[in-house]
Amino acid sequence: MRPEQQGIEVAVLVSVGRHPITGRARRADQDARGLELALGLERQLPGSRVGLLHAGPRSEENESALRGYLGMGLDTLTLLEQAEGSDAIPALAEHLAAAPPQLVITGARAERGEGSGLLPYALAERLGWPLVNGLAAVEKVENGVATLLQALPRGQRRRLKVRLPAIVSVDAAAPAARQSAFGPARRAELAATPVPAEPDRELAEWQLAPARKRPKRLKIVKAASARDRFKAAAAKAEGGSGQVLEGVSAEQGAEAILKLLNEEGVLR
Amino acid sequence: MSEIRRRDPRREWIARNRLHPEHASVVAEQGGAASEWLGPNGVIRKNPRAIGFIGPNGIKRIDRSGAQQGGQAASAARQAAQDSRRNVTIEAPAFLVAVVPELSGGRLSAHDKDLLGLARRLADADPERPGAVLAVVFGEHKEDAFGEAGIDRLLHLDDDAYAGFAPEARLAALSAVERELAPRHWLLPDSPLGGADLGRRLALRLSERPATGVWQIEADAETPLGWRCTARGAAESLDIQRPLPRVALALAECAEPVDETRHAAEPLYLTESIPSAFSRIEDLGQVAVDPAGVALAEAEFILSGGNGVKDWDGFHHAAKVLGATEGASRVAVDDGFMARHRQVGATGTWVTARVYLAVGISGAIQHLQGIQTCDKVVAINLDPGCDMIKRADLAVIGDSAEILAALVAMVEQQRGGQRDAA
Amino acid sequence: MLETLLPILIFAALGLAVIGAWRRVRLWRQGRPSAVPLLKGLAALPRRYLVDLHHVVERDKVMSNTHVATAGGFVAAAVLMILVHGFGLAQGVLGWLLLAASATMFVGSLFVARRRRNPPARLSKGPWMRLPKSLMAFSLSVFAITLPAVGILPADFGHWLLALALAAVVVWGLGEMVFGMTWGGPMKHAFAGALHLAFHRRAERFGEGNRSTGLKALNLDDEAAPLGxxxxxxxxxxxxxxxxxxxxxxxxxxxxxxxxxxxxxxxxxxxxxxxxxxxxxxxxxxxxxxxxxxxxxxxxxxxxxxxxxxxxxxxxxxxxxxxxxxxxxxxxxxxxxxxxVDAIVDMRRHLTLERGQTPNKGAEVLDNLIATDNPGGFDPGSRLHWAADLNLPLMADVKQAEVLLWLGDGAFDMRNQRTLRALVKVLRAAEVEFAVLGTEERDSGDVARRLGDEATFQSLAKRNITTLAKYRFQRIVTCDPHSFHVLGNEYGELGGQYEVRHHSTFIAELYDAGRLAFAPWKGGSVTYHDPCYLGRYNGEYEAPRNVLKALGIEVKEMERSGFRSRCCGGGGGAPITDIPGERRIPDMRMNDVKESGAELVAVGCPQCTAMLEGVVDATAEVRDIAELVADALVARPAVEAVDASRRNAGKTAEEVI
Known part of the structure; x- marks a missing residue:
């Protein structure tokens, strides 16, 4: 094996997720995808080491969610123990700076708390490392330079080269996480270290409420006359759900479909 | 239509004479031209009484939207609609609201326009001291309606360094804008590869804690910038109310786009040169991805075939022309027409497409379960009684091969037309 | 010469067999310990063999008789041979008995040979093809060597060459039948089979009418115990x-x-x-x-x-x-x-719990079960949305009821909701006092358990048991045989003992009690598909048929029905793991329906309904028994005459649908 093919050190930052329907704690989807990516990298570059890192309070609920990551096949998770409502960024930055890995992988956004997706950027800014978002795959790592595929909308991909050490964030385009197995999750170790924590005062001042349903924007009809507006409104009513065109020619049918495709803007 | 106007003095006379028995029909025929015509000396003449039309109840109606009732008035109407925009020029803005649109495909996207609408709200809040909306645009673009979207100042940074994925160069440019122009607000779209990335980088560079996922703002004099915002947090499950910070990343539909005013979109240039950033990220360009290879779960437009598809070549061709990702029902997969990973349904892939076009799929329960999160379902089927028709938002009963062929022809024609127009 | 050779051969074979047996036992002992009452098992062996096992073998009459002749003949011949030729006790009746035994065995072996001439595809070939010859070699040679012993032939009959040939045949026979029994070979089944019956892991399944079908729980509290x-x-x-x-x-x-x-x-x-x-x-x-x-x-x-x-x-x-x-x-x-099935689930448990390799949709379904308590990932709060207009009494309100109606995960499925509505109509028509758990109900854990996720199963089961413990009810009625099986047969080990009825059983009881009256059947011919988890798992074959009979339907049985019913393909998480084959199981089952000529197939399981209705171009309609019953309901004549308020109750029930 060539020397540049040597394994790298990868740290995966994971958070406690929240199921969108029931709100139960779980492994966060994007973080789990990040870990999946790291495990794939470990396979691709033998000798790589994957470390799991989480900063937050230790509770039964959190622990079971964190063990969800361990069930993907890791032995330990480093837990930087902090009080609820603390700012995780300084603790994580300090921990990463003390023993810098070559690659830090994190999900784009957390499923709890502010969930602003700032964490990777804040770490990159503090550590002075380059950051790539929307990662889909790591193609290769050679001579301290990683070749990555970044996900663009509609399944498109962009190839990037980034100098390590770097932070990458993954979203839903990264490979889906493998199943978490009960046995390894139960056996694995949570290595907890208490760290000093600053409370996130700003967050505490904000008002948090369960998300309201956003009002659906009415279709604004750019019609010049009342008649056109009326026509547009009437056409919408008749074109609403469950319209069935029977006994029309193929062209008429195709026209109706084309109209819908144009309205939805999926034709490019 | 010929550009030469032919005059008919008699009809003009009838059109002027409201008491003439043929007046209504002539006015209807001539449309908007009845109230405005070219006089014999080449001067535009107006007849204020001819404005309007007789409504169904025999009462005269006047439509002030600028268009008259009438068949031939379409092009005139469009002209009038555009003309109705008020021109606004802000000479000496009290402050700047900087917007970095995502410009997907080189044009302002709907998201950008909403964001500019939001920027206008911030800029125009105090009519005494109006602010100006500054748009920072990177790279080449095809947009020619910046003014209509509500932009007062346009800073166009056209340099190869900003092409592709160049967050470091763009960030350096935005930092230069901050140094020189110090906008009061920075607004970016919170879209995956538009402003979501750049906005967060900018905020941290400016040491600001940005509001992300903003979807609503309201005036609040007690906050530092005079505004409060509501932002989505925690994977769309929380609404966070907080004072609007300097940097905000807003969601689509955060405000109504500008449609009543036209702004100057006056070009602006930075006086100092932007320091070139040392880049540790190199963009090697887009990778060719086969549309058919896009994962079903990721696809936003799926053309799915089932038992009723007989002409599979036509089906694949249609998918290619429409740019749709191919899906299949269980039966089509079992019969070997499609690969198993293309199967949609509870036992295949659960899809989240915006448009799901089901061809010849009767709609087994498992299949319908797999498409339950699709926005719009279009069905083409021979059997009007099948379950897929009941689920579909639009259903066409007929031969799928013919309809697909017609659709393909229309799409090709539409594309051709667009290209001619451009 | 043979007189001296025979005892040596017999005891050598026996000795080798004992060594072989010891080796075989050592192989089995590689397995994990299992507490089985050894002596009690051995004592129960004859009954288990002669009654329970024979009950299964008897389904094929010819083979059964063949086996009786061959095996019975062999056991008798072997014992007698040891006495006669091993210990030289040829005098008297023993020799004649030995002759009779070996002759019986020979007749049996002829039938075995006939079966092996054109064996069906399901039979293994290889060493099994020589078995009839070995059986004949043993029986004939024993017969032949016994002839001189009883005095039919002179002791020095024949040439020494003949004796040598006979000895060779004896060696073959003994080799296959005694040595091969413990060292491997077709006859191994006799030795291992007998001990297997004695030390069976489900001793409770033996005996008339007994069955033991629930999976055995893993001990999850012991972290050292292997998971699967x-x-x-x-x-x-x-x-x-x-x-x-x-x-x-x-x-x-x-x-x-x-x-x-x-x-x-x-x-x-x-x-x-x-x-x-x-x-x-x-x-x-x-x-x-x-x-x-x-x-x-x-x-x-x-x-x-x-x-x-x-x-x-x-x-x-x-x-x-x-x-x-x-x-x-x-x-x-x-x-x-x-x-x-136990073995397969044991191996699946390892794949799921230790490796996290549940294929296809498996992982997603298990994640849903963990996060939302139902396999579809639906909002658990919407479990009762389908019944918004039915005004179902909730256990949380009434605290006790005669019947707890267990809805199952079909409550999220639009097709099954029709069945549930029909069942509610029937229960109301019969004026059954019932209540539902509503949003307190969770998935029974059936799918999780069959997919090998014992941890999720036990978590669901324990929470369900806690919920059920809050309320008082006499029995649980459900239209889902999977829930029925799990609640009735598998919750017991975790501390939940309930009397559970499948809705077909319950409707049959209601009808027998005169609480339901039906209009005569006017539809076409009907067949009935036995759900595996109702039939084979719980032995309920009659009640659904009785209900159909009460409706005036004469069931056109499919070729495979009752305990031989063919699965719809929906059990064990098979639609989730979705392993490709050449055909689909539900297609085959609907083909069975077609061959029966029925226009409608009655089912009693949401899985079966979903699987069979998913068949494209099916010739028969699929309806749940509850739907058929609900459609046929008429007000009871007696009630109509006397009790007006009851009639009203019946009427409201009809309006419900």
């Missing part, structure tokens, strides 16, 4: 013994729906692979039908090596294990009482 079976030695010793007892008759193979659909599963081959694993080696010597699409000879294993390789091939491929629908047709059919 990774390697052959992880099975309990009596499971290994059970595999070794397989006689390779292939009755399981003939009944297996996955095998028939061309999915890579053959229960017989699976059991043989376990035998290969327990002894170590490759499956190259296997002489029966392979797993469809998988050539024989590529797999190999050892007692302490993995059964399913993490990469490449080991003893069995994972998709073989995931093809099983847990329909228990193999177990029902097995004359050796081998527990295939």
């Amino acid at each position: 079976v990774e390697k052959p030695a992880d099975f309990t010793w009596n499971q290994l013994l059970g595999f070794d007892a397989c006689v390779q008759c292939g009755r399981c193979e003939a009944m297996c729906p996955a095998f028939a659909a061309g999915q890579p599963l053959n229960p017989k081959k699976l059991i043989q692979d376990m035998v290969v694993g327990l002894a170590g080696g490759s499956d190259a010597n296997y002489a029966g039908s392979p797993y469809p699409g998988k050539p024989v000879g590529e797999h190999h294993g050892t007692p302490h090596g993995p059964i399913v390789a993490r990469e490449g091939k080991a003893l069995v491929d994972a998709e073989t294990l995931w093809s099983c629908t847990t329909c228990r047709a193999c177990v029902e059919e097995c004359p050796m009482m081998i527990e295939h």
Whole structure:
């Protein structure tokens, strides 16, 4: 094996997720995808080491969610123990700076708390490392330079080269996480270290409420006359759900479909 | 239509004479031209009484939207609609609201326009001291309606360094804008590869804690910038109310786009040169991805075939022309027409497409379960009684091969037309 | 010469057999310990063999008689031979008895030979093809050597060459029948089978009318206990013994729906692979039908090596294990009482709990069960949305009821909601005092358990048991046989004992009690599909048929019905793991329906409904028994005359639909 093919050190930052329907704690989807990516990298570059890192309070609920990551096949998770409502960024930055890995992988956004997706950027800014978002795959790592595929909308991909050490964030385009197995999750170790924590005062001042349903924007009809507006409104009513065109020619049918495709803007 | 106007003095006379028995029909025929015509000396003449039309109840109606009732008035109407925009020029803005649109495909996207609408709200809040909306645009673009979207100042940074994925160069440019122009607000779209990335980088560079996922703002004099915002947090499950910070990343539909005013979109240039950033990220360009290879779960437009598809070549061709990702029902997969990973349904892939076009799929329960999160379902089927028709938002009963062929022809024609127009 | 040779041969064979037996026992003892009452088991052996096992064998009359003659003849002949030729007790009746025994055995072996002339595909070939010859060699040679002993022939009859030839045949016979019994070979089934019956892991399934179908729980509190079976030695010793007892008759193979659909599963081959694993080696010597699409000879294993390789091939491929629908047709059919389903679930447990390799939708379904308590990932708060207009009494409000109506996860399924509405209508018509748990109900854990996720099953089960403990009710009624089975047969081990009824049973009881009256049936011909979890798992074949009879329907039985009913393909998480085959199981089942000529197939299970209705171009309509009953409901004549308020109750029930 060539020397540049040597394994790298990868740290995966994971958070406690929240199921969108029931709100139960779980492994966060994007973080789990990040870990999946790291495990794939470990396979691709033998000798790589994957470390799991989480900063937050230790509770039964959190622990079971964190063990969800361990069930993907890791032995330990480093837990930087902090009080609820603390700012995780300084603790994580300090921990990463003390023993810098070559690659830090994190999900784009957390499923709890502010969930602003700032964490990777804040770490990159503090550590002075380059950051790539929307990662889909790591193609290769050679001579301290990683070749990555970044996900663009509609399944498109962009190839990037980034100098390590770097932070990458993954979203839903990264490979889906493998199943978490009960046995390894139960056996694995949570290595907890208490760290000093600053409370996130700003967050505490904000008002948090369960998300309201956003009002659906009415279709604004750019019609010049009342008649056109009326026509547009009437056409919408008749074109609403469950319209069935029977006994029309193929062209008429195709026209109706084309109209819908144009309205939805999926034709490019 | 010929550009030469032919005059008919008699009809003009009838059109002027409201008491003439043929007046209504002539006015209807001539449309908007009845109230405005070219006089014999080449001067535009107006007849204020001819404005309007007789409504169904025999009462005269006047439509002030600028268009008259009438068949031939379409092009005139469009002209009038555009003309109705008020021109606004802000000479000496009290402050700047900087917007970095995502410009997907080189044009302002709907998201950008909403964001500019939001920027206008911030800029125009105090009519005494109006602010100006500054748009920072990177790279080449095809947009020619910046003014209509509500932009007062346009800073166009056209340099190869900003092409592709160049967050470091763009960030350096935005930092230069901050140094020189110090906008009061920075607004970016919170879209995956538009402003979501750049906005967060900018905020941290400016040491600001940005509001992300903003979807609503309201005036609040007690906050530092005079505004409060509501932002989505925690994977769309929380609404966070907080004072609007300097940097905000807003969601689509955060405000109504500008449609009543036209702004100057006056070009602006930075006086100092932007320091070139040392880049540790190199963009090697887009990778060719086969549309058919896009994962079903990721696809936003799926053309799915089932038992009723007989002409599979036509089906694949249609998918290619429409740019749709191919899906299949269980039966089509079992019969070997499609690969198993293309199967949609509870036992295949659960899809989240915006448009799901089901061809010849009767709609087994498992299949319908797999498409339950699709926005719009279009069905083409021979059997009007099948379950897929009941689920579909639009259903066409007929031969799928013919309809697909017609659709393909229309799409090709539409594309051709667009290209001619451009 | 023979007089001196015979005792040596017999005792040598017996001695070798004892050594072989010891070796075989050592192989089985590689398995994990299992507390089985040894002496009690041995004492129960004759009854288990003669009654329970014979009950299964008897389904094939010719083979049954053949086996009685051959096996009975052999056992008698072997014992008598030891006495007559081993100890020289030829005088008197013993010799004649030996002659009779060996003659009976010979007649039996003729039938065995006839069967082996054109054997059906399900029978294994290879060494089994020589078995009739070996049986004849033994019976004939014993017969021949006994002739001089009883004095029919002179002691020095024939040439020494003839004696030598006879001795050679005796050696062959003894070799196959005594030596081969413990060292491997077709006769191994007699030795292992007898002990398997004695030390069976489900002693409770023996005896008239008894059945034991619930899976056994894993001990999750003990962190050292293995989670499922990774390697052959992880099975309990009596499971290994059970595999070794397989006689390779292939009755399981003939009944297996996955095998028939061309999915890579053959229960017989699976059991043989376990035998290969327990002894170590490759499956190259296997002489029966392979797993469809998988050539024989590529797999190999050892007692302490993995059964399913993490990469490449080991003893069995994972998709073989995931093809099983847990329909228990193999177990029902097995004359050796081998527990295939237990073994498959044990191996699945390892794949899911230790490796996290539940295929296809499996992982997603399990995640949903963990996060939302239902496999579809629906909002648990919407469990009762379908019944918004029905005003169902909630247990949380009424605290006690005669009947707890368990809705199952069909409550989220639009098709099954029709069944549930029909069932509610029937219960109201019969004025049953019932209540539902509503949003307090969770998935019973059936799918999780069959997919091997014992942890999720136990979590769901324990929470359900806690919920149920809050309320008082006499019985649970459900239209989901899977919930029925799990609540009735599998919650007991975790501390939940309930009286559970399938809705067909309950409706039959209501009808018998005169609480329901039906309009005569006007539809076309009807057949009935037995759900596996109602029929084979719980022995309920009659009640649904009685209900159909009460409706005035004469059931046109399919060829495979009752305990031989073919699975719909919906059990055991098979639609979730979705292992491809050449055909689909529900298609085959709807074809069975078509062959019966019925226009409508009555079912009693949401899974069956979904699977059978998913068949494209089906010739028959699929309806749940509850729907048929609800459609036929008429007000009871007696009630109409006397009790007006009751009639009103009946009327509201009708308006409900």
